[in-house]
Amino acid sequence: MVHRLCPVHGEPQPAQAELDALFDLYIEGLNDIAEDPRIHANHVRVQIIGRRDLLPARVIEAIDHAEGRTAGYDRFVFSVCLAYGSREEILDAIRAIAEDHARGELALEAIDEAAVSDRLYTADMPDPDLVIRTSGEERISNFLLWQMAYAELYFTDVYWPSFSKRELLKAIKAFQQRKRRYGG
Structure with a gap:
């Protein structure tokens, strides 16, 4: 699950030009995902969660396109949080x-x-077993508060754009070495 653009009450909104640039990136990313051959070869359903009513129509169109292109897939689910x-x-x-x-x-x-x-x-999704927080921050930032009640947390100094397969494998190895107690 990927987390982007979280509305925060009491925080000033970014300038419209900054929002427009972010929205353009979301559209580009969603279109790339919708056409990615790996998504289709592996039957990955794309699911966007968040407050669509906070997004402009052009972003919603890109969301609908990505979800529509992968709606029939059920092997994996790739969830992206927008306006969440x-x-x-x-x-x-x-x-x-x-x-x-x-x-x-x-x-x-x-x-x-x-x-x-x-x-x-996230009603139709299982709760996460592992939540990976990049960029050296050791906080959960208003993300999946209910769902991560029993998740294992992994913090890394690596920033998201540089988070590689190798970094993912390190996180999985750390997760595998933990004894899960589910709150106990």
């Missing part, structure tokens, strides 16, 4: 629960972890 913030995701899930309860479709007693998980943007 975990707190907002949890709030959206809570709002959905409240609406379902108000309509009489969800009893108060039925509100549990599964009810929340089923209403997250």
Whole structure:
């Protein structure tokens, strides 16, 4: 899963020119993914999660194109987070629960972890086992807060553009050497 452009409440928005440049990069990247022969050879479904209502129509068109080109694939899923913030995701899930309860479709007693998980943007995805944080930062930055409850965290000083297959294998090896306790 790749994480980009997270809205943060109280933080100033980037200048429009900066946003437009980012949106152009997203469109280029999504189009590259949609046409990448490795995606098609390995039957990788592309899934974009986040608040599409915060994105311009041209980015949504690129999202729809990438997801549409890979919709029939089910071997792997490549998830990209755009306009995503975990707190907002949890709030959206809570709002959905409240609406379902108000309509009489969800009893108060039925509100549990599964009810929340089923209403997250990642409802059809398993929780991550390993979360890799690049760039030397040792924080989770409002990313998959609910889903990473029992994930192993791996921090590296390598920046994302330089994160190679070798770096990924180092992270996997470190993960394999850990004894998972799932919160215990």
